[in-house]
Amino acid sequence: MFRIAGVEYIPVCPICRHIKLRPDLIIEQNNKYILFVCERPYNNGHIILALREHKSLYDVDYITLKEMLQISKKCLEVLAKAYSPHGFNLDIVHEPHLAIQMVPRWNGDASFVSVFHGTRVIAEPPQMTVNYIRSMCDQLGVKLLS
C-alpha cells in the first residue's frame, strides 16, 4: 500500500475507525473484546460489543460467538437496570468486523421526527452514556468483559 509519511490514516472499517477515533466512548476492553457506546446512537444506551481484531463472522470460532452472546446477555441485564426499556434490538454486524449492537427500545420510540425527517432526537449524549453504564456496573458489582 502506498502511504505518505506524516499523514495519519483513518481506518475505513467503521468499527476500527470508531475504536481509533473515539476512545472516550469505551466502557470496557480486554485483550479480545471492546465494549463502547455508539457515537451515533439510535437510542439512549446504544452500545456495541466488538472484537478488538478486525475479523468477520466467518473468521471466528464457536467459542468466540458463545462468549460474545454471554457478554451481550450481561450487557442487556445492565442496560435493563440502567434504562428500564420495554425491549431491545440486537444487531449482529457480521462483516467486515464482527460486532453486536444492543439498542434499548421503548414503546412508541419512533417519533414524528424520525418518520418525517429521517433523524432521531437522542436525549443523552454518548459520553454521558459511558459514564452512566460504568456507574451502573459499579453499583451492581458487574464487570462486563470478565
Ligand SMILES: [Zn+2]
Ligand atoms: Zn475493523
